[in-house]
Amino acid sequence: MPADDETVGELVLRTPWLTPRYVGDPRASDAWWRDGRLHTQDLATIAREFNAVRQLVWDCHTRQDLLDQWFAPKGLTTKTKHMDFRDGGYWHYAMVTPDGQHYWNRLEYVETDPIDGYTAMDGFCDETGTVNPDMPRSKLVVTFADASDRTLVTTIVQYASPDDLQKAIDMGLEGGMASTMERLDELLLVLPAS
DSSP, rough: OOGGGGOOOOOOOESSOGGGTTTTOOOHHHHHTTTTTOOOOOOEEEEESSOOHHHHHHHHOOHHHHHHHHHOTTTTEEEEEEEEEEOOOOOEEEEEETTTOOEEEEEEEEEEEEEEEEEEEEEEEEOOBOOOSSSEEEEEEEEEEETEEEEEEEEEEEEEEEHHHHHHHHHHHHHHHHHHHHHHHHHHHHOOOO
């Protein structure tokens, strides 16, 4: 990532964007290599540094009690119905508006590698957890790395097609992620350091 993008508190969204440090990463390589070709038109990479140690940032991404405190854009709350963070487990949750409307989501954990990263399938669903086939679904490759006394979280989001990526961007992917990451910043300020 270019040096001018490495600032605390800024969300970096690149579509497409690829950096050589991920080439050969077993969690990420199949996220863009298909049919012997490099695909980046259906990828978004979100890189963000947090002013906290990696264990604490990892915990905030993997523990229900902490996710429920920040994982939604400002103005919404998060309500977990089911959480099982492990290979083959899933997180079923809703982002809830102030008037009580629920936007359900299901994150299926494919591979977990504490405290380095995880791979998951993400999709909109209903209250029972049935994924909505009419909405874009994505594969997430999330990595956590030490950055001095901070933590760099890089999320590679792959959609089935460039059109699906564009739909997600049109639905507010960038603004929603930026707002959600700001909420994590705020939570990290009040949590005890590990």
